[in-house]
Amino acid sequence: MDNKRRFALVGTGNRGTTMWGRELLAGWRGFVDLVAIADTNPLRAERARTMIASNAPIYGDVDAMLAEAQPDLVIVCTPDDTHDEIVVKALESGADVITEKPMATTVDKIRRILDAEKRTGRRVDVSFNYRFAPTAARIKQLLDAGEIGRVTSVDFHWYLDTEHGADYFRRWHAYAERSGSLFVHKATHHFDLLNWYLDSEPDTVSAFADLQMYGRKGPFRGPRCKLCPHKQDCDFFLDLAADPFLDALYEQPSAIDGYFRDGCVFRENIDIPDTMVANLRYRNDVHVSYSLNTFQPIEGHHIAFNGTKGRIELRQYEDQPWETPPEDVILLIRNFAKGGPAFERITVPHSPGGHYGGDDRLRNMILKPGMTDPLGQRAGARAGALSVLCGIAALESARSGKLVRLPELMPELFEGEVRPFAHTEAPATIGGRR
Incomplete structure (x- = not known):
């Protein structure tokens, strides 16, 4: 060729x-x-x-x-x-x-x-491969088809287990200067999914975030797992030598650049949070409740879209201490059946490959000529910018205790009328009370 x-x-x-x-x-x-x-x-x-x-x-x-x-x-x-x-x-x-x-x-x-x-x-x-996962594509189709009417709010909660979550605190990701925090590094995936699902731009973010498990919250610490005197007592001990792939890429090469792949998760200079929640308001008036937890016994996420005509819900397990079938089940629940089904269980089989086939579909979309993109899954620089801005705004809000507006962070990225909603203004409730 x-x-x-x-x-x-x-x-x-x-x-x-x-x-x-x-x-x-x-x-x-x-x-x-x-x-x-x-x-x-x-x-x-x-x-x-x-x-x-x-x-x-x-x-x-x-x-x-x-x-x-x-x-x-x-x-x-x-x-x-x-x-x-x-x-x-x-x-x-x-x-x-x-x-x-x-x-x-x-x-x-x-x-x-x-x-x-x-x-x-x-x-x-x-590389937003989550957009290309078969289950995400099916949810996008249901939303675009208006199956639950106009979306009004979203509940979105992501869980990292004690293997995956802890790994971010072993590596360079544990420093905000390098990763922007997990509000940027990890949640950029999740914020991008929201932006894509809702076909809108995020406007306002408020957030809380704390260090609850790792870093200075740890009971002890060592120079790195390999040399740690507490390895017998530490639940997070990583034996790099037991993984030939990681050992080859990182152990001997660390003598050149000083980067250890098995850094202590309890290093006192870790400065990113491990427990995060955020509320987002979109320019189409959708409200989102989001959370990210990094030391759970399960891996996966829960998402629910609440609309004027019903609800779409998914609980996706990626890793957990019990067997699950090789498929996802989307629940489509209607407010008023009117002769049709009030409830549908939509099964989406997992595809082979990373992210249940999402990695392969992403590479196909970008690299194979003539690919069509009916769902708008291919993500460019503007999509990358919007998702990162959500994370930047969330971290700023968590640190300052204020609402943060994305159009004020980067005005040139947003078009059209901007809501006159100041950082310190409290949103009005029904009846005009605050």
């Missing part, structure tokens, strides 16, 4: 090596050709290249890679706070970009990316 996309992979951690490396070449080799790998850690890059089964040249410098390899597509899988620098350089070199979420971590970084995309005429895609 002569029109293959010539792509460069920047960042060879877990995600880059698997989804955008080994898996991408295994399933989409007819559409892409890996022409360069870039990482600041040469040993990690070499080991990732072996795992990917590629002979692409390795670069320690993005500028040199762009100049010499001249890719037409750059896939960015580096720590969140570095995305903007790499994305902008790639766009300015004439390449399109796929970036892992979140697209950026601050308003200024968002602005840099949007300005560069507009200036260069190239395209940024954000």
Whole structure:
């Protein structure tokens, strides 16, 4: 195939090596050709290249890679706070970009990316694979079809278990300067789903957030799991040597960059919350109640859409200490049946692959020519910006105790009339009382 996309992979951690490396070449080799790998850690890059089964040249410098390899597509899988620098350089070199979420971590970084995309005429895609999961697509179809009328509110609660949730506190994600907090790094997925489901823009956010389990709340701490004197007593002990994949990518390479994959989850300088709640008001007057918890015995989420004609509800389990069938069940409940069913149980089988097939569908959409997008699942830089702004606003609200309005954070991203709703103004209740 002569029109293959010539792509460069920047960042060879877990995600880059698997989804955008080994898996991408295994399933989409007819559409892409890996022409360069870039990482600041040469040993990690070499080991990732072996795992990917590629002979692409390795670069320690993005500028040199762009100049010499001249890719037409750059896939960015580096720590969140570095995305903007790499994305902008790639766009300015004439390449399109796929970036892992979140697209950026601050308003200024968002602005840099949007300005560069507009200036260069190239395209940024954000890896929002949850949009492509079969169950999410089915819910979107039901909402767009008006099955529950106009949506008025959403209950959305995400649960990370003690394996997945704790992992964010072992790594660089545990510092707000690097990740923007989990309101940005993790919840960007969830805020994007809301923005996409509701086909609207978030306007106002209020939030609470605390550190309840990790960091300084821990009973003891050590330099890292491998060297910790408390490993026998710690529920969160990670034996990196027991995972050959992670051990190869991170243990010996840590001697070069000092990055330990098994950092102590109780480090006292961890500065992100682990328990978060937020309320969002959308410009179409939908109200959302959202929460994110990071040390649960289950993994998955609950979401319910309340509308003028009924309710759509999903409880999705991703990991839990009991068996569940390989499918999701969406509940469609109508207020007034009027001769039809008052209740439908809609079964959506899980598809193979990451995120129940969402990873594969995302790669198809971006990389296969001629793909149609009837549900608007492909997410560009504006979608990436809106989801990050939700997280930035939530963290600011949790820290300040005030309502935060997204159009005030980044006015140029919003069009049309802006609600005159000040940070310190309390919303009126029915009857005009406060």
